[in-house]
Amino acid sequence: MYEQAVIAVGNQEAFGTVRQAVESSFSSAEVAGFLESLERSRLRIRHFEEVLQAGKLGSAAAASYPQLGDGDQGMIRELYLSTLEKVDPELRRRFLKVYAYY
Numbered sequence: 296m297y298e299q300a301v302i303a304v305g306n307q308e309a310f311g312t313v314r315q316a317v318e319s320s321f322s323s324a325e326v327a328g329f330l331e332s333l334e335r336s337r338l339r340i341r342h343f344e345e346v347l348q349a350g351k352l353g354s355a356a357a358a359s360y361p362q363l364g365d366g367d368q369g370m371i372r373e374l375y376l377s378t379l380e381k382v383d384p385e386l387r388r389r390f391l392k393v394y395a396y397y
Contacts, residue, residue, distance in 0.1 A: 305367050309359035313371050316356035321378045330382075330390040340393045343375050 304310045320329045329351065330340070338346055347357050360368065379394075387394050 302366060302370065304370070305364045306362055309362040310367050310371070312359040313352070313356045313363070314374060316352040317371070317375050317378060320352055321382065326382055327386060330386060330393055333393045334390055338393070339395070340379050340390075341376065341396075343372050 319325060332351055333340055333346065336349055336351070338349060338351065340346065346352060347360055350357055360371065363371065
């Protein structure tokens with residue numbers, strides 16, 4: 296069975312800020328509003344850097360992300376991309392344009 300390697304985080308504070316922003320955006324109470332804001336801005340959910348730069352994850356996350364090293368940024372992107380795939384299928388159908396690959 297696949298087991299992800301544990302990688303040490305270089306900047307714990309900035310990593311925690313961005314991680315919290317991702318987790319709160321995808322919380323059951325916030326995810327519909329988050330997806331609506333992406334739809335209004337015509338952003339694709341899988342374009343993490345564009346979503347971040349547009350401020351959709353909050354200004355603190357946008358300011359903290361550049362402070363992370365490459366490995367930490369990679370872990371955040373992986374967290375974001377794996378979390379967006381766990382969104383309820385009904386919401387994913389409702390926001391098909393946000394989730395579409397084209």
